[in-house]
Amino acid sequence: MAAQTILQKLEILADAAKYDASCASSGTAKKNSLGGKGIGSTEGMGICHAYAPDGRCISLLKILLTNHCVFDCHYCVNRKSSNVARARFTPQEVVDLTLAFYRRNYIEGLFLSSGIVKNSNHTMEQIVEVARILREEHDFRGYIHLKTIPEADAEIVHQAGLYADRVSINVELPTDSGLTRLAPDKDARQIEGAMGKVKSDLVEAKDARKRFKHAPRFAPAGQSTQMIVGADAATDADIVGKASRLYDNFRLRRVYYSAFSPIPDASAVLPLKRPPLIREHRLYQSDWLMRFYGYKPSDVMQATEADGNLPLDIDPKLAWALKFREAFPVDVNRASKEQLLRVPGLGVKAVGKILASRRHRALRLDDVALLTQSITKVRPFICTVDWRPITLTDRADLRSLLAPKAEQLELFAA
Amino acid sequence: MTALQHVKLGTYYVVHLPEADDFDFWRERARALVQCDVPPDRIAWVEPGGSGDLFAHGERRMPVPPMDAKPVRANRRFVSLARNAILHSDPERFALLYRLLWRLQSSPRMMEDKADPDVRRVEELDKNVRRDSHKMHAFVRFRLVESEDEEVGEHYVAWFEPEHHILRANAGFFMRRFSNMRWSILTPRGSLHWDGETMSEGPPAERHDAPGGDPMEDLWRTYYASIFNPARLKIGAMLKEMPKKYWKNMPEASLIPELVAGAQGREAKMVEKGALEFEERPDTLAAIDKAIHACRKCPIGSLDNHAVMGEGPQDAALMIVGEQPGDQEDQIGRPFVGPAGQLLDVHLEKVGIDRRAAYVTNAVKHFKYVQRGKRRLHQNPGAKEIDTCRWWIESERAIVKPKLVLAMGASAARGLLGKTVSISKVRGAPIPLEDGSELWVTAHPSYLLRLEGPAREEQARLFDADLAAVKTRLEELA
Structure with a gap:
């Protein structure tokens, strides 16, 4: 050769x-x-x-x-x-x-x-x-x-x-x-x-x-x-x-x-x-939760389903929140940083902005919407001056409301 | 207020900036204007090449701040944001910054209010500029220009099109990184040259001022294509971080359409090579028999031969596994009928194992040989071939469910264990298998055939001992 x-x-x-x-x-x-x-x-x-x-x-x-x-x-x-x-x-x-x-x-x-x-x-x-x-x-x-x-x-x-x-x-x-x-x-x-x-x-x-x-x-x-x-x-x-x-x-x-x-x-x-590649993604998300959001390994394990695996259709943070609904809603104007970090849809940056902004004004839902990526995801889990999710957190179908819509798979998708 | 003495009421001021990214100039003017109490809506900021004509009637002379003017307050957060935001290409940036500075005088902590529209906008500008700078660090591609002149040596030149006025602000990054290299970065907004000791600025350039290629780019493209895993196509993730607008100046980007289009085929090929895993297991021995005759998963199946199926009772407690059919087995279509099979029969009889009660099969289903004249010479199957054929032996085990498997020879042991073991180390003791049965390993009878004299006697004795142990164990398990 x-x-x-x-x-x-x-x-x-x-x-x-x-x-x-x-x-x-x-x-x-x-x-x-x-x-x-x-x-x-x-x-x-x-x-x-x-x-x-x-x-x-x-x-x-x-x-x-x-x-x-x-x-x-x-x-x-x-x-x-x-x-x-x-x-x-x-x-x-x-x-x-x-x-x-x-x-x-x-x-x-x-x-x-x-x-x-x-x-x-x-x-x-x-x-x-x-x-x-x-x-x-x-x-x-x-x-x-x-x-x-x-x-x-x-x-x-x-x-x-x-x-x-x-x-x-x-x-x-x-x-x-x-x-x-x-x-x-x-x-x-x-x-x-x-x-x-x-x-x-x-x-x-x-x-x-x-x-x-x-x-x-x-x-x-x-x-x-x-x-x-x-x-x-x-x-x-x-x-x-x-x-x-x-x-x-x-x-x-x-x-x-x-x-x-x-x-x-x-x-x-x-x-x-x-x-599924998404499994790897969910593991990285859980890794992030432990490194930046103050979750303990036991918290992440609580978010797993009966077979010991994280759900694939929703992220581990949302899975945890749905299992522990009694921890919500969280008042964005009063809650501690740790509590805010547990709200699905609020990232570390958004939480930082909320903490800084609420010293200047009582936050309304519209204010929170400006500080986060998607208010619809956050809404069921928070209270603001003008918002209180009365029925949402108790709804049995909350998961299906929040889970990303299933996509029609492409026939020849890789 | 005292400042009013110096400012004509209703005057419209026009400030012409000498450079689009000149923060210090802006700061000096803005400070004076705040001290003269000029409200934000009375100032027009004009950058070079900007639409200055609209404000032709504005006052171009700056007001002079009163001696007793209060110092202008700006916190560190504002200054660091403003330094970056001023590099943005949005023509409104100067006015926005002035408005913020103006408001900061009465509410010094307003930068913390992230829900304020002005604060949000300046943070957005800052973010865009930082991103553009970061992408410049990442996506600038130097090309080598070799000079005939020995003195000058190698010169690396890049062409880049930044979105904002970030060139000068990022000179330091490239200087610190390539401090012992002669390089130039050419852009439509200006150019930078570093000769190893000093930095100089040049006029705006055009694409054809930069070299069109570099021999090293072939290697880089090869690397780019090889490091990409076609099994995990995520085009969205790529586009988010490497938008198409950057592609035209990146040598590797020309490969992307081809890589994406070929990915499915490449993955299919990767899977096909290990395709056995994805089939359904046959659930009867007859189905296996039929399927192995059609099996071409490894090169042996494509030789001129026939598959040889195992034989024996479907509920046998003992499964005997050899290496592969030999010449005679291939012709007759039954396992262990050639010289090695006959020797096996002798030894089985000697220790009292009834071959008819055992299920006898091979780790590899086809005869591997090389043609020498009229003779077909036996060839050992390769590890890969044995591993491929494991599928069939596992299928047979799943149906027969033997309590004890006797593997004869290293190939058979690999067929059961998936790894190569040393016979002398593992013989004589059971190895638990995953389905709860146990594996015993001994030599292959053809090994005995190749030996002579005392060595053969010794090996025959060991072989008999192994068979006897198996017989004893079978009686215990029964």
Whole structure:
């Protein structure tokens, strides 16, 4: 076979990386290239340089170093037994590609992951080598996200954190039994052990920087992880529980959910339909509720239906409100911030505006309408000076009144 | 009021701004006008290129604030909003800001009243400008111009069409990011040039002033097309964040129609490759028999061969699974009738298992071979092929419901477990299966056929021991 061109390799190795959900480039330390000899800056807010037709942001050059892999995880398109086309970049090729894209303002930086070749340590060393060349030889100050391999030595993983803005380790599946069944080469305890080590490195580096101005930074954008949804029997309640444990135990910045999507050359152990994409969306909504709206995991679990899954037709916040109608209506002129945040249809920004505005005037329904996206959704759950939903909250068909109208599906919709 | 001495009653003031985005100029004029107590409806603000003629009769000389005028009050929130809002292309922005400043003097906390129409409008302008700036950071695309002159080196040039007057305000972002690169951003409202040390401004430019392409764009388009997952088309989400008005200056956008149109086909192809999962299971052995003859899910099915169905009682307690039919099985159409089958019969008889009471089948239903002259040489099925064929063995198990499955050889074990195991490690002990039955793994009899001397004796002894253990276990389960 003729040697592959960079273009062919990029095609294969970008394709192989697309099942990783994260493309975030936000939340890292501020840095820029003034006074340096290279290029690159990060200014807190991430930038999406393009959007693909799947609606996802393209912020980073997200590729695998190689999609050769000695592991055989059934949900993964790159598993050993899959017969996809294989390719392999050298670290220098990845560096050149990253810089060429960055100079043309296509990307914020690099998200590098890899299949396991030879062994975990060798692979991890190659990943770290890419980051080292970028940072040390080219003084690159853009964003770097490195996927770390839980089986690799802690010392190499630590090295990755010194170069990268963010490191991540995928927990892959919400349950240990799912992991055992679908990823026979991986070990849940090892994964969590590695995440624990990264957490302690993060804490240590943060502490050191308080005391020594020039202490090295360690992954200033923290660590994140990813779970595949719908590849095993875990319910939304299980997933939410797992995510909140991960947030608590490992101080993760984000838990990403990736709806299992049909992959070419799927393993026969996955006798599955693809889960509705909306399920992934509902999980992200519940994630938001826990991170920004003050919901506890137990609150989200209360919003699930009898089968332990969140309803698909309405969002989890509305589902919770419909289950706990006694908590409503909420008086927008008197209620606390926490109470307002529980009102379906009021976001964090709208609540902030309500709190600020009500110091100046007693809010009427029309005022609230100006501050929110949709007053019809909010109306049954609030009181204002001139509005009180007398019958609405008691109506049995409230759910059907508020749920988005079912759409006629297109015959050939994707 | 004292200020009235300086302001002629009913005078209409016209303020001409030197630049559309000159906040400091506006601030200075607005401060003086407030101090002279000129109400908002007596001022016209005219930006360069604006419709100044309408106000030809206005007073262009600014009033002079009285010495004892009160200082003008504006809180930090207002100043930060105004700085941004003044970059908006709405010609009314100066008047709006003046009106807000005017009202702030009597109600200093009005910026908090988010339901006020003026406050809402200025926040909207601010939001639009911030969004436009953010999109500029995101969607500017530099193209490389290589100069013959060694001294000059590489020069990166971008053409961009911002909606608002944001170019100058965003110079710093690009300077901090590309500080060691020579670049220019050309827009219809003006241009910026950075040579690695100093920033300079140039006149408005046109599209053809910028280069028309860059060799790297092919790689970028390849990346864009490959990172897109056709199984999750969400065009609305893309358009919301990347409206069509930006597309014309983004090299990757030309691919979008094609990607969208091809997505359904690409997803169908992805699903088709794993299509077995989406069929309905046959519910009788006869239906399986019929279906496997038509099965072309893997390349083996397309060879010149016949499918070989398992045989035995439908309620057998023991299921024996081999690898795949051999040459003779393929011709006769029954499992385990060739040399390996005969050897199996000998050993089964020796330990006292009645083959007729067991359901005997194979992990792979078709004979895989390579043609060597007249002979068809056996080939091991690949992991992928075994995994594909698992569908059938699972269907057979669902109907026969054996209490114990005996897998002979690594291929058979994979067919039951979905992963490759080492025979020497797993033999001799039960492995629980998901439906509650148990799996025992042993070597394949053809393995014995390939050995000679003491090695064969040793393996035959192990094989017998495995069979004996299975027999004992079967009696326990009965």
